[in-house]
Amino acid sequence: MSENTSAALPIVVIGAGPIGLAAAAQLLDRDLEPLVLEAGETAGAAVREWSHVRLFSPWAEVTDPAAEKLLAPTGWVKPDGAAYPTGGDWAKQYLQPLADVLGERVRLNTRVTGVSRTGRDRVVDADRDKQSFTVHILRANGSEERILARAVIDASGTWATPSPLGGDGLPALGExxxxxxxxxxxxxxxxxxxxxxxxxxxxxxxxxxxxxxTALAYLADLAKETPGTHAVWILRRGITSSTFGGGAADQLPARGALGLAAKAAMEEGHTDTVTGFRTTAVERSGDQLVLVGEDGHRLDPVDEVIGLTGFRPDLTFLDELRLGLDERLQAPTALAPLIDPNIHSCGTVYPHGVNELSHPEGNVYLVGMKSYGRAPTFLAMTGYEQTRSIAAALAGDQEAAERVELTLPETGVCGGAGLFDEPSTEQTGEDSGCCAAPATTTASGGC
Known part of the structure; x- marks a missing residue:
């Protein structure tokens, strides 16, 4: 395929969540044609699944500048920048209007099942970089299609692939x-x-x-209304001074307040804690479940279990591409050291763009939560900066692509978990605590 022909093809964006839609807006701002493929029935499908959870970041930090520019002619009015939206608010007042403006450029009920170079599997070198991308999709009615693209931006997130209970990263026996x-x-x-x-x-x-x-605070409120409601909080490590975040000193005030609410749930007797426990098995005990630790210790039976141990990227449909990923975090190699949860929180991650997000396979990018792999300290505005930089690079404006246009606030005491400006998520292998609010991501429709 000639370069001229390839240039006429769309840039496929996988996922119509906050970062995927922002990518489309940034591309249009550069006169590039996006095609957004979303597995869900609506834009922001993953965000809608945690519509009841409030973000840590205010409206001022969760809308993209290029998206605002696209929305302005429609009469859209940006919500109060100081207010904190729920996932439902975000989807209804921002993501859906943005998807409506993009119109037919967003295809719903369209799941990406594979991405490769046209006529080249991952082994073949010959003329590889001259070939367009081929994107295989599956529609809700079962029909399949192949779409050709000049570049691919994967903003599908991690929401659809939560980590299991097992302390070794595998599902616990019986889980x-x-x-x-x-x-x-x-x-x-x-x-x-x-x-x-x-x-x-x-x-x-x-x-x-x-x-x-969040779950501890919710259950504590329920316990005040319904006797017998009780939580058992299970941590893989111990409780330290930083476990509950920065509290009143946290520069993400909503996150600090959430940590204090969890602490109050313990102090008021609504929550028991078990520390240093790594689950290896889940056993039935009548109508209840018993968690078994790696040392053989068995906890008292519980009626329900909520596993909030983080999320991980689904890389299976990208298997024919030559990705450069860190062996631990499954994030782009150059980005991984900047987001290592053992070192960084969301406020100490340096703003980054195309250079840190590039792979051996040219013109393919993982953005949003997907770019962070198993690291959980992601903020929406970080993803918006990623898409701005990538759009500039695809338009041939390397100077703009390498220019940093984002300043992140320091964010209080963080150990290395949290998630993104969406549902608060957790951990990567260990438990700790940090950033953002909830987390969006689906297999073709996340952040």
Whole structure:
């Protein structure tokens, strides 16, 4: 395929979440044609799954400048910049209007099943960089299609692939069999059916990031209304002075308040804690579950388990591409040292762009939560800067691509978890605590 022909092809963006839609807006701002492929039935499908959770970041920090520019002619009015939206607010007041403006450039119910170079598997070198990308999709009706693209931006996130309970990164023995009693998301206790599931019950919460804090606070509120409701908080490490974040000193005030709410749940007796516990098995005990640790220690039976131990990227549909990924975090090699949760929190990650996000395979990029692999300290505005830089590079403006146009605030005491400006997520292999609010991501529709 000639370069002129390739240049006429669209740039495929995988995922119509906050970062995917921002990528489309940034591309249009550069007179490049995006095609957004979303697995869900709506734009922001993953965000809508945690619509009940409030973000740590205010409206001023969760809308993209290029998207605002695209929305302005429609009469869209940006919400109060100081207010903190829920996931539902974000989807309804920003993501859906943005998707509406993009119109037919966003294809819903379209799952990406594979990406490669046209006529080249990952082994073939000959003329590889001259070939367009071929993107295989599966529609909801079961039909398949191949789309050609000049570049691919994967903003599918990690929401669809939560980490298991097992302390070794694998599902604990019996975890799959007990799936009917294990959840991997912060429960929406405003939903009567969900509320009934936990009311008057004993629930184990595994994890120690923002999602765990949120679940602990929710269950503590439920305990005040429904006797017998109790949480058992299970941490892989101990509780330290930084476990609950920065508190009143946190420069993300909403996150600091959440950590204090989790701490209050303990002090008020609504939550017991178990530290230094790594789950290896889940066993049935009548109608209850028993978690078993690597040392053989068995915890008291619980009625429900909520596993909030982080998320991980789905890389299976990118297997024919030559990606350069860190062996630990599964993030781009140059980005990994900047986001290592053992060192950084979301406020200490240096703003970055195309240079840190490039791979041996040219013109393919992982952005948003997907770019962070298993590292959980992501902020929405970091993703917006990523897409701005990539769009500039694809337009041939290397100077703009390498220019940093984002200043991140320091964010209080962080150990290395949290998630993104969406549902608070957790950890990567260990438990700690940090950034953002909830986390969006789906297999073709996340952040």
């Amino acid at each position: 799959r069999a007990a799936a009917d009693r294990i959840a991997y998301r912060v429960p929406d206790l405003k939903d009567p059916a969900v509320r009934a599931r936990y009311a008057g019950k004993r629930t184990a919460i595994v994890g120690s990031g923002a999602s765990a804090f």
